[in-house]
Amino acid sequence: MRIYIGTFNEEDADKVVKDLRSVGVKTELRSSLDAEIQTHYFVEGELKKLKNDYKNSFVVEILDEIEESFNTARSVMYDGIQIPDFEENILNKVMPERKNYDGVKNTIKNVLEKHPKPISINKKLDTKLLDEFINEVGEEKIYGYIFQFSKERNFIVNLHYLLKANGVMYKKGKMYGKIKENPYVKVYMEATEDEAEKFNIQREYESFVDKNVDVYANMIDVIYETKRISELCKKKPEYTKLLFMAILVERIIEKVKGKVDLDQLIDEVMDIQEEDEELHLTIDAVNEILKTMEKAEIIKIKNKKIMLRK
Known part of the structure; x- marks a missing residue:
């Protein structure tokens, strides 16, 4: 008789087998493939044409935001601008509320400077640092800043993706070129299958295949150990x-x-x-x-x- 322990990835399954072997319990492994398919909805094409094609749907609101982002980028863009300067300038324009967190950013900087060693990605250390930040400025402000920072990063990453596809070149930490007047964009969005059908929103599919391992322990060994x-x-x-x-x-x-x-x-x-x-x-x-x-x-x-x- 076998006792089902659980389903794991290969690395974790090896650890379980090692643990049980250390106490004299033999194991049996059964592998399987787990496939997951995700659907992504998007529109693609020249911005002006897309706005006309989707003028009677919720998509046009998303395209308006994209168009506004391009317009703002043009207002701060010039040949040779440093990437950090470009990012700060455009974020100040599109997210003026970020100024409310200047004090929090300075506090975080001061706390980090107190640590003699570089900060590494470590769960316990991150928790300790987070507690320090909260003690300095309060929990509400810290979590508000984390949310704001995440929103800014998402915006910047998406914007650079669009700019690279529409006339902007990146070289040695600087940006060059002129943004196209009618940019070509591919914009992903949240949508239902019904909305995709109704408004002719495109779809693409992404498959994830993972190997799972079911681990079983030998019952007789368990009895004797x-x-x-x-x-x-x-x-x-x-x-x-x-x-x-x-x-x-x-x-x-x-x-x-x-x-x-x-x-x-x-x-x-x-x-x-x-x-x-x-x-x-x-x-x-x-x-x-x-x-x-x-x-x-x-x-x-x-x-x-x-x-x-x-």
Whole structure:
């Protein structure tokens, strides 16, 4: 009998196998491919034509925003402008509310300067830094700034993508060229399938294929390695399922005194009351456990009677 541990990617499955092997439990792996298809909706073409084609739909509002972004970019763009200067100038124009977070940015800069080593991407360190920022300026302002920063980055990334496709060249940290008067754009958007059909919005599909690994533990090993599994569970509670199965076998053994009627035993172990919880098993599950115990030569079943092996 096998005990299902879980489904993992290959790397995590290897870790689980290593953990169980360390306590004497053999494993069985079964691989499968998981495919997911995502639909992306978009419109593509010259901006002026698109605005005319979609003038009677919600798409025109998105195109108006794109057109306004191009107009603002033209107002701050000149040959040789430094990329950071361009970004600051255009963000100040399209998102004037960002000025409200100047104080927060300065505080963050001061906190970071106190750390002697460069900041690395580390979960515990990030949490510690976040707590420092919150203590300095307050939780509401910090999370407001994080939201604002994310919005700015998304805008800038998308804008550079559009500018590169419409006459702007990037070289050594500077921008050159002239933005086309009628830019060619490809704009992704949120839409429903009904909206795509109604307004003739284009679709493209993206497929993701991942390998999943189902990990199973050998039940007999679990029965004989209860003590070692218990120690493992203290360090890694995610394996408590195995300990539960081992304890369940112990409960069955406790109920086998001499020769016991098989059906009676099954009725008794289908619902076991523990200190903090009730354990409920199906008849099929109990039968599988008993078969495994018999295979492990812990019990003997004959003529609808069950007894412990000596």
